[in-house]
Amino acid sequence: MPESLVTRLIAVGIDIGGSGIKGGAVDLATGQLLGERLRQPTPVPSTPDAVSGVVAELVARIAGPGPVGVTFPGVVRAGVIETAANLDPSWIGVDAATLFGRRLGRPVVVLNDADAAGIAEMSFGAGRDRAGVVMMVTLGTGIGSALFLDGRLVPNTEFGHIIVSGTDGEKLAAASVRTASNLTWDAWSERLNAYLARLESLLSPDLIIIGGGISRDHAEFMPRLRARAELLPAQLFNDAGIVGAALATTVG
Numbered sequence: 427m428p429e430s431l432v433t434r435l436i437a438v439g440i441d442i443g444g445s446g447i448k449g450g451a452v453d454l455a456t457g458q459l460l461g462e463r464l465r466q467p468t469p470v471p472s473t474p475d476a477v478s479g480v481v482a483e484l485v486a487r488i489a490g491p492g493p494v495g496v497t498f499p500g501v502v503r504a505g506v507i508e509t510a511a512n513l514d515p516s517w518i519g520v521d522a523a524t525l526f527g528r529r530l531g532r533p534v535v536v537l538n539d540a541d542a543a544g545i546a547e548m549s550f551g552a553g554r555d556r557a558g559v560v561m562m563v564t565l566g567t568g569i570g571s572a573l574f575l576d577g578r579l580v581p582n583t584e585f586g587h588i589i590v591s592g593t594d595g596e597k598l599a600a601a602s603v604r605t606a607s608n609l610t611w612d613a614w615s616e617r618l619n620a621y622l623a624r625l626e627s628l629l630s631p632d633l634i635i636i637g638g639g640i641s642r643d644h645a646e647f648m649p650r651l652r653a654r655a656e657l658l659p660a661q662l663f664n665d666a667g668i669v670g671a672a673l674a675t676t677v678g
């Protein structure tokens with residue numbers, strides 16, 4: 427059948443981060459972005475009204491039909507935001523699925539950003555076909571985590587906030603800390619090693635996938651990392667959140 431006659435299953439993915447909001451249309455069968463990946467800075471202050479306005483602008487510019495998956499950098503249960511470490515605290519208690527649904531006039535699913543990135547990596551990236559205990563760690567403004575047992579997600583694990591040397595893990599080892607504190611790759615990798623050691627003292631994953639925008643620079647830091655688990659860089663880099671958000675629209 428000619429490619430033009432094949433019906434593609436498409437959804438839109440929006441990834442809300444502490445510094446940027448990104449989006450694109452995703453081919454659900456391949457996990458590929460269709461067309462342009464759009465980005466706008468996260469508004470300051472990042473209130474529900476301001477952020478949902480940017481999300482609506484992005485969705486209007488993305489030439490993709492279908493439902494919309496939206497990631498949020500905090501705990502999300504049944505569409506309701508329960509924590510917002512790196513966004514405006516007025517998000518806490520907001521029914522984000524209803525807010526975005528009203529604003530977009532399309533079916534919307536909202537989930538934690540690291541969970542979305544993990545879903546994408548398990549489907550199309552470093553975790554594909556991997557059974558056992560798999561942990562995805564995303565390094566960006568904060569640290570996000572996604573835990574999978576035999577491919578099934580345990581949502582909202584929040585392992586970015588484990589205490590490492592008396593400090594909130596993400597304040598020690600997030601990618602943003604490397605830039606803000608001007609750390610060398612060596613110095614930052616040592617912090618990441620301390621974080622991974624603490625993580626492995628709580629949980630013994632078979633595989634840890636290191637993601638977030640910084641995973642593009644994996645050659646700089648992966649050789650410096652130590653863990654009992656197998657360590658792999660993410661393969662979808664910064665697109666994992668968008669792809670996972672779109673994939674999440676097909677679940678339940």
Ligand code: BGC
Binds near residue numbers: 501509568570586
């Ligand atoms: C939030 C997590 C989020 C992570 C990455 C943390 O501060 O608590 O929910 O996944 O940042 O954005």
